Amino acid sequence: MSKLLRQPVTLALIQLASTASKPHNLTHARSLVLRAAQRGARIIVLPECFNSPYGTKYFPTYAETLRPTPPSETDSPSYHALSNMAKEANSYLVGGSIPEYDTETKKYYNTSLTFGPAGQLLATHRKVHLFDIDIPGGFKFKESEVLSPGNNVTVVDLPEYGKLGIAICYDVRFPELATIAARKGAFALVYPGAFNMTTGPMHWELLARARATDNQVYVGLCSPARDVGADYHAWGHTVLVDPNAEVMESLGAEEGILFGELRGERIEEVRKGIPLYTQRRFDVYPDVSEGKIRFED
Ligand SMILES: *[C@@H]1O[C@H](CO)[C@@H](O)[C@H](O)[C@H]1NC(C)=O
Numbered sequence: 001m002s003k004l005l006r007q008p009v010t011l012a013l014i015q016l017a018s019t020a021s022k023p024h025n026l027t028h029a030r031s032l033v034l035r036a037a038q039r040g041a042r043i044i045v046l047p048e049c050f051n052s053p054y055g056t057k058y059f060p061t062y063a064e065t066l067r068p069t070p071p072s073e074t075d076s077p078s079y080h081a082l083s084n085m086a087k088e089a090n091s092y093l094v095g096g097s098i099p100e101y102d103t104e105t106k107k108y109y110n111t112s113l114t115f116g117p118a119g120q121l122l123a124t125h126r127k128v129h130l131f132d133i134d135i136p137g138g139f140k141f142k143e144s145e146v147l148s149p150g151n152n153v154t155v156v157d158l159p160e161y162g163k164l165g166i167a168i169c170y171d172v173r174f175p176e177l178a179t180i181a182a183r184k185g186a187f188a189l190v191y192p193g194a195f196n197m198t199t200g201p202m203h204w205e206l207l208a209r210a211r212a213t214d215n216q217v218y219v220g221l222c223s224p225a226r227d228v229g230a231d232y233h234a235w236g237h238t239v240l241v242d243p244n245a246e247v248m249e250s251l252g253a254e255e256g257i258l259f260g261e262l263r264g265e266r267i268e269e270v271r272k273g274i275p276l277y278t279q280r281r282f283d284v285y286p287d288v289s290e291g292k293i294r295f296e297d
């Protein structure tokens with residue numbers, strides 16, 4: 001039996017399209033989650049912004065209040081929809097991300113909720129890294145004008161399987177977060193995310209493979225499907241790579257479900273072949289997984 005992943009598990013990454021009607025999109029997400037479960041998936045992931053159009057300008061309209069936990073049905077229909085989906089599917093569900101409004105801090109967050117098979121909330125990840133870019137006379141995209149960052153590394157323990165690292169989109173570009181989760185024992189890292197038509201072809205799969213190469217764990221990136229009618233065109237190409245950074249499967253631009261079987265033996269085999277885990281030199285450089293780290297509480 002593998003120490004990191006206690007038994008093989010089927011992971012499903014759902015690439016769905018979301019548009020203007022939240023209730024419709026929640027129902028649609030539910031049908032795909034149940035379909036994934038029927039096909040044997042026990043860990044199911046939804047994409048970033050699965051219940052709203054993509055873009056910070058939609059936050060005030062679509063944001064939900066998640067605290068105190070559990071929120072009421074009116075405060076957060078998505079929380080309850082996800083909890084019910086997890087229960088109906090009898091699976092772990094990484095609920096993509098939704099726009100959150102915290103009435104106490106009066107701030108917006110890009111937040112991912114993870115539920116267990118009994119419908120219980122297991123983890124809340126608020127996107128840690130906000131994307132700000134403002135090239136004079138060029139591209140401008142300032143998440144920080146609307147959003148606030150989360151402050152924790154999120155590693156959730158799934159009792160039958162092991163630990164899963166969860167982060168959102170731009171977080172994938174920061175290797176420290178991935179390495180901390182992996183050194184804390186994660187067998188896989190999943191990122192709901194939505195790269196665009198420039199950064200997608202350039203870096204999406206590369207980053208999945210890079211984080212897998214660094215850490216010798218499974219990495220899944222789960223994108224919305226491309227909707228050419230929306231103002232943001234997501235690259236799509238949801239992808240799952242193995243601990244040796246080999247692409248197990250990837251999707252195109254359209255809606256679909258990617259399935260992959262994760263096996264602890266594969267992680268061990270890769271780590272035996274290239275023994276990074278025993279050959280690090282913390283006498284030469286520090287271990288990023290030591291010291292003061294904030295975990296989701
Ligand atoms: C979201 O809702 C809109 C409006 O009802 C619908 O056109 C669209 O197909 C939905 N998207 C998904 C993924 O269900």
Ligand SMILES: *[C@@H]1O[C@H](CO)[C@@H](O)[C@H](O)[C@H]1NC(C)=O
Pocket residue numbers: 048049050053054055056097098099100109110111127131143169170
């Ligand atoms: C999350 O961040 C993206 C950019 O990375 C932003 O445009 C998007 O609206 C946010 N989504 C949610 C659901 O919070």
Ligand SMILES: *[C@@H]1O[C@H](CO)[C@@H](O)[C@H](O)[C@H]1NC(C)=O
Pocket residue numbers: 124125126150151152294295296297
């Ligand atoms: C993250 O950490 C801070 C500080 O420990 C805590 O207040 C907060 O509730 C945690 N969770 C999230 C989702 O940010």
Ligand SMILES: *[C@@H]1O[C@H](CO)[C@@H](O)[C@H](O)[C@H]1NC(C)=O
Pocket residue numbers: 133139196197198199
């Ligand atoms: C995608 O985002 C990058 C910045 O991350 C920007 O330079 C580029 O112009 C954007 N591409 C499209 C097609 O919007």
